[in-house]
Amino acid sequence: MPKLVDHEERRAHIIDALLRVAADTGLHAVTMRSVAVEAGVSVRLVQYYFDTKEQLLLAALTRLAVRMGERVRERVRATGPSTAPRDIVEAVLLEAVPTDEESRTFHLVYTEYAVLSVTDPALADQSFLAAPNEMEDFLVGQLTAAQQAGDTDPRLDARQEAVVLLAVSAGLGLSVLLGQRTTSDAVAVLRYHLGRLFPGSGASDGCGKSGHANQRRP
Amino acid sequence: MPKLVDHEERRAHIIDALLRVAADTGLHAVTMRSVAVEAGVSVRLVQYYFDTKEQLLLAALTRLAVRMGERVRERVRATGPSTAPRDIVEAVLLEAVPTDEESRTFHLVYTEYAVLSVTDPALADQSFLAAPNEMEDFLVGQLTAAQQAGDTDPRLDARQEAVVLLAVSAGLGLSVLLGQRTTSDAVAVLRYHLGRLFPGSGASDGCGKSGHANQRRP
């Protein structure tokens, strides 16, 4: 047993334990002990693979960011090679609303990190802004492409619309996390808004009233 | 000195100290001691006016919610008695993006509470959803009024648009909190989106490209 061990695997295992703990008791409740228990190892081991708690938290954040990026790219790839901008945009934005359980965990913990980063200097310089900024540029590209293809109103300001899209998906994702809205309602709202941006695409043109009342959680 | 004391005043004083601490070191760093120091009183006093830490946190949250409501109502009142729906909607939504320092403090701490409430059972049943739901209904009312007045496209789904508005303001507010966007950029984006919802109102019709690049923070 105490032979040579795959460090990366062990680290991933421990980090996953951390994410689970953070997801159901809060990031503030993450301690060396709770992570060790959840991972089924001794505290000493957690210490061994991540020298200090701060490094553990940082490593977990990094892994989180990587996985998020993977999920987005995977989702875009799943739409097929040469899809219309509208579908690509939809795929990207839909990743921001928690669907499956893994996604919910990721977004919850990521949000906890983001809020923490406002006050914690150790997380502050950790670049939370790179990903959203990159996403913004990407969306601007898709929107201008759509404009040139005649799929959307050329008089729109692509950058502003991109920011709006990002904001609405973040806001919807947050409201789902907080239990204010169901996942499917959030998805419906997002699709509605996209329907308004890209008129004449898909089943809904986004201009008719939706038949079903937009139910809230009880 | 140890005469009769205005309890509410003292409690408010201590809660304000808590909000200050939470705003610049994080809600997780709020301890009986730090609050006492910030308020310039002894720990015993904090214990005296709020029996337990949990009650202190709950009281602070309540005060926060009350102040938020006041600010929104105040802002709406400031637009004048019989203003157009667009301006009322704008006023309400602008309150969600941190402008002055007090607003920033409120939103940061409120967001910290909201995120905490996802995992903390003590905050869970604390109704975080009442205010947003109320706001949603209010917005729906304003939008349908605008539709009947011919200020906005009658084919739009008022409820969905209201949800989008709420989401975009929440998302923008969050991005300002995280330092991704400046306050004025967020305000500009919000105004842009309103311009698209209410065509032909105000200086910008929301269809022209904005001349200035939408600068990000460095």
Place this chain on the structure above:
DNA sequence: GACTTGGTGGTATGGTTGTACCACAAAAAT
């Protein structure tokens, strides 16, 4: 076979936290 190195468990330690407890001063009530 001696010995270094990587991996692991257990435990000690110094610090922090929420809270309970004790003492005491001054006003109010009797």
Place this chain on the structure above:
DNA sequence: ATTTTTGTGGTACAACCATACCACCAAGTC
């Protein structure tokens, strides 16, 4: 004048935290 009641300070305590330290075991190296 004495006895409550109200407000306040200080301090003690049990729990928990991150981390440092010590012992040990097994594989690979010489």
